[in-house]
Amino acid sequence: MTKKKPLIDPKSLKFLTAVSSAEYSKPTLKMGALIASVFDASLGVVYVGERASEFHGSAVNLTRTNLDNWNIIHPGLEVLEWALDELKKLSPENKELAKIQFNPDHVYEEDGRVRVILPEEKGCRIELVLREGELVDQMRKEIQLESYDLAIIGGSQNKRHLAHSLIQYLPSSIFVLQKLNPRKKYKLLLLVDDSAATRKSVEWGALIAEKLGWPVRTLTVSKTIRFGAGYQGAADKAKAYFDSRGIEVEQFFLTGDPVRTFVEFAGDNHFVIMGASTLNPIKQLLFGSKPIKTLEQSDAPILIVR
Amino acid sequence: MTIYIDVLFWMRQKRWFLIAIAYGLVMHFGVTPPVDLNPAAFDALIIISMALILIITEPLPLPAIAMFMLFMQVVLGIDTANNVASSFMNDAVFFIMGSLMLAVAIVSQGLDKRLALAIIYLTGHKTWRIIAGFTAISAILASFIGEHTVAAMMMPVGLTLVRYAHKDPKKVAGLTAALLFSIAYGATVGSIGTPSGGGRNVIMMNYWAEFGAGSVTYLEWIKYVYPMVLIQIPFTVLILLWTFKPEQNNLDSAVRKLVIDVAHAGKIKGREWLAIFLFILVFLGWVFLSEDFGLGIIALLGVFLYLAFGLVEWQELNRKTNWGVILLFGAAISIGIQMNDTGAAQWIAQVIIHNLSKVIDNPAVLQGSVSVLLTGIMSNILSSSATVAVVGPIVLDLGGDKILIGYATAIASAFGYFTAVAAPACTIIYSSGLVKSKDFLRAGWKMGFLSLVSLLGLSLLWWPLL
Known part of the structure; x- marks a missing residue:
């Protein structure tokens, strides 16, 4: 695994978060800014407003x-102006960011969106974008257009169905913030199996462990007491990768229902990283997937890697 | 894997399109038409019901829905390509095209600042008087130049007053809602006053002519319908004050700031006088020449004059005119005519009468209540103009006086007070983000009730005198 070209380039990470209003979006924006600063990533903030019926659009x-x-x-530009002000307050030490003034006249309409043009200051990697339409559709378009690596979303109970749709359809990795406490020291819990997304999950895990110094645990769950060669091989490769980066890792092999085992093991003191489902999307839609079921049952923040 | 997700996502986004297609296939191939309905009429009903699903849910752009309605008429053998083409373009479509372009031309003149000063001059600083002034001016102007034009011009005035009244509009939510709804409901109430108040009025006039009900002049329309506007203005003001209870009784400071703002515009310029003069010419044309020339042709003549005098650039008109809506109305009227010609509209009308006559035995009451309730309900789901385009042929076949039923239908199409989708003015205030869906319900049911009572009073007390 170590010889292969990395799937994540830590020097050019791009994160995206969506805001709806000053009233409801402050926690998500705050966490988005914090996470982007930890990873030195550029942060896209997209406001997705309701689109008027086409009848009266003109x-x-x-x-x-x-x-x-x-x-x-x-009104969407007002929210983006608020978001920029919040980002400045969150990073008072960022002098370049402090210099940037929001100008609602400096906007550019392109590809079905309105982009606020911000002066290119060193140290300020922020995109402010206004879109109108359905949230999942617009975030998907934004991610496809700008090739974002990670979408950061809230995880409130009353918007679970929305989180499901985002997990199902967004083409990037997704970080569901639910109950994330920025002051808490989590343990990283990396779910390892023989799926294609595990390699990228391991790279994300290593990156987070390096940035935040959190201890790493890998968990491999088999439905039977026998662990196949694929599972064992994946766990070994993961350990080898962490070893090569000088990161200590604890390995766990448990048997039982995968989702229930993840949830019970994770509790609320783990930060879970898992690969997106490899199930046929129609089966996912009908029967759910491990990430969606884990999200439903767990209180831990989850990074779903695609 | 990605391709599966893309396909699944496409299916998710287009689910209503797929449902409409599935419904159409089942109806066409799997259901035998009723014995008293000919196959062409049955197919016209299938097309219109599929189009309704698509228009309400909008899985496709409006022009695509318009094209669907047109080519399906030919594919299903309802009519020939040439006949469909000729039913697609008529004076009502010209009017909708002309009025949408006139709206762009008028709004771009900056006359809203003059309007703001005029309203303040008339109303003074008291909140209730300003709300009354906004309602009355919006209603009167909308009855001649259309509600979307008025709402587009009045919104900046209303929002500026709100912002000067308080830095945070949420702290004066009642005042904000009362001011914005006075624009939206005022414009909606006014839009029925004359044929040029809304495209739906002209669609109804077109159906009267097409279905042999006779023609109505601009002034005759005013004579029958304008009293309804005048009755509704004070009702609207009272309902808005009662429902939203503005937090400030006096907008002294906000008004002063607004006056200072608009005073920067200086004296009215020659260009603005010319814009007003040209609109007056168009209005006089509608009043005195529309019987010979048609309302649509006169609207297009007005656009021509604005372009010829350099008051608006073609590029601006082209960019800001909703061509999709024009195509859709052309297609909707075309299928509406087919519904009449094939007997589909008459069949639905008979089914309604047959079933409801067991409940209401007075034919006039039955015809009136069906046309008003059907139109009122549909206009809250669809848009008001689309409702008239679709419902018009049916209600005109209910029996009774086609002209009076048509007036009642056109009036009821303005009863879209309950949702933000029915009327352009309602969508415009909703797009400010300062009013919520529930605000439409809070005031809407009162407006709906009083409008029904007013229409009943008009039809029982005023129309018999004419």
């Missing part, structure tokens, strides 16, 4: 043009 656009003449900006 009337709404005509009104917005007229409102521009009165210096009344799009």
Whole structure:
């Protein structure tokens, strides 16, 4: 594994987070900014607003043009302005970021979105984007357009079905923030099996362990008492990779129902990393997948690697 | 794997399109038409019901839905390509095209600042008077130039007052809602007043002519319908004040700041006078020449004059006009005509009458209540103009006086108070993010009830006198 070209380039990571309003999005934005700063990643902040019915779309656009003449900006741009201010408050030491002023006139309409043009200051890698439409569709388009590595989403109970759709359809890895406490020292729990996503999960695990100094545990769960060669091989390769990076790792092999075992083992003091499901998407839709079931049952923050 | 996810995602996004197709296939190949309905009429009903699913759920762009309605008429053998083409373009579509372009031309003149000063001059600083002024001006202007034009011009004035009243509009939520709804409901109430108030009025006039019900002049429409506008203005003001209870009784400081803002625009310029003069010409054309020339042709003439005098650039008109809506109305009217010609509309009307006559034995009451309730409900789900395009042929076949039923239908199509999707003015205020869906329900049921009562009063007390 160590000889292969890495799947993640830690020097050019791009993270994306979505905001809806100052009222509801502060925790997600705060965590997004924190995570991006830890990984020295660029952060895209996308506001996805409701799109007017196509019947009246041109009337709404005509009104917005007229409102521009009165210096009344799009409500989505107001949220993005708030997001930029919040990011400045979160990184008071970032002098380059502090210098950047939000100008609602400096926007560029392209590829079905509106991008706020920010001056390119060294040390400030922020994209502010306004989109209108359905959240999953718009985030998917944004990720495809900008090749984001990771989407950061909240995980509130009342938006579980939305989280499911995001996990199912977003083409990037997804970090579900549920109950993440930034002051808490978590243990990394990496779920290892013989699926294709395990290699990338291991790379993410190593990167997080290096950045945050969290202890690493790998967990391999078999439904029977016999662990196949694929599972054993994957666990060995994972350990070898961590060893090569000088990261200590504890290995666990348990038997039982995979999801129940993950959830019980993780409790609320682990940060879970697992690969996205390799099940046929139709089966995932009908019967659910391990990531979705784990998300449903667990209180731990989860990184689902795609 | 990725391709599977892409396909599944496409299916998720287009599920209503797939449902509509499945429904159409089952209906066409699996269901035998009723004995008293000919196959062409049955197919016209299948097309229109599929189109309704697509219009409400919007899985496809509107122009695609329009094209679907057109080619399906030919594919299913309802009519020839040339006949479908000729039913697609008519004066009502010209009017919708012209009025959408006129809206762009008028809004781009910057007359909203003059309008703001005029309203403040008339109303003073008291909140209730400003709300009354907003409602009345929006209603009166919308009755001539269309609700979307008025809402686009009034919104900046309303939002500026809100922002000057308090830095955080959420702290003055009642005032914000009352001001914004006075624009939306005012414009909606006014849009029925004259034929040029909304595309749906002209669609109804087109159906009258197509279905042999006779023609109605611009002034005759006003005579029958404008009293409804005048009755509803004070009702609307009272409902808004009662429902939203503005936090401030006096907007002294906000008004002063607004006046200072708009005073920067200086004296009214020659270009603005010309824009007003040209619109007056268009209006006079509608009043005195529409019987000979048609409302749509006069609207297009107005656009031509705005372009010829350099008051608006073609590029701007082209960019800001919703061509998709124009195509959709052309297609909807075309299928509406097929519904009439094939007997589909008459068949639905008979089914409704046959079933409801057991409950309501007075034919006039039955015809009136079906047309008003069906239109009122559908306009809250669809848009008001699309409702008239679809429901028009059916209600005109219910029996009774086609002209009066048509007036009642056109009026009821403005009862889309309950949702943000029905009327463009409602969508516009909703897009500000400062009013919520539940606000439409809070005020909407009161507006709906009083509008029904007003329409009943108009039809019983005023129309018999004419």
